[in-house]
Amino acid sequence: MPVTREKAQLMSASEVDRTLVRLAHEILERTHDLDRLVFIGIRRRGVPLAQRLSKKIESLERRTVPVGILDISLYRDDLSTVSHQPVVNSTDIPFPVVGKDVILMDDVLYTGRTIRSALDALFDHGRPARVQLLVLIDRGHRELPIEAQYVGRMVQTSSSEIIEVKFQEIDAIEKVLLVERAMQEA
Numbered sequence: 025m026p027v028t029r030e031k032a033q034l035m036s037a038s039e040v041d042r043t044l045v046r047l048a049h050e051i052l053e054r055t056h057d058l059d060r061l062v063f064i065g066i067r068r069r070g071v072p073l074a075q076r077l078s079k080k081i082e083s084l085e086r087r088t089v090p091v092g093i094l095d096i097s098l099y100r101d102d103l104s105t106v107s108h109q110p111v112v113n114s115t116d117i118p119f120p121v122v123g124k125d126v127i128l129m130d131d132v133l134y135t136g137r138t139i140r141s142a143l144d145a146l147f148d149h150g151r152p153a154r155v156q157l158l159v160l161i162d163r164g165h166r167e168l169p170i171e172a173q174y175v176g177r178m179v180q181t182s183s184s185e186i187i188e189v190k191f192q193e194i195d196a197i198e199k200v201l202l203v204e205r206a207m208q209e210a
Contacts, residue, residue, distance in 0.1 A: 037198035048080035069131035092117035122150035136170035
């Protein structure tokens with residue numbers, strides 16, 4: 025049975041926060057019309073990213089960026105291998121996406137399949153003017169031609185390594201870890 029072992033801590037809570045401050049500034053520098061900007065977090069850990077970045081921009085610009093939550097459970101191309109009965113959480117996008125500049129957010133970009141699924145789910149809600157991608161960690165190994173416009177940190181990994189993002193809101197701890205699959209001894 026495979027288990028994991030921690031190899032390194034890639035980011036502390038303060039490093040995550042500093043990275044989000046930098047990303048908020050990058051978003052503001054590249055956004056021409058803040059009135060069209062919306063954030064959509066991919067459930068689970070894309071949601072705290074979107075919420076935190078919205079708060080950071082609000083503190084800088086004194087205006088709120090609307091935040092939506094996207095559940096991609098039924099859009100995954102590996103649905104049959106995940107579970108016989110996938111757990112479907114709710115999508116909550118309380119604003120129209122038509123004509124908006126959407127920044128889709130997730131914690132880790134790996135093969136690109138999650139983002140492909142998220143795009144399918146997003147476009148079921150309408151056609152945005154533009155969709156960009158923001159990720160906290162880009163670890164490479166793409167299987168699809170998907171690229172993030174906003175990246176917190178690039179981390180080269182091997183196929184046996186995993187990035188674990190821990191957020192206070194979900195995990196009651198804040199850090200980013202590099203872990204490695206290891207075989208459990210019998």
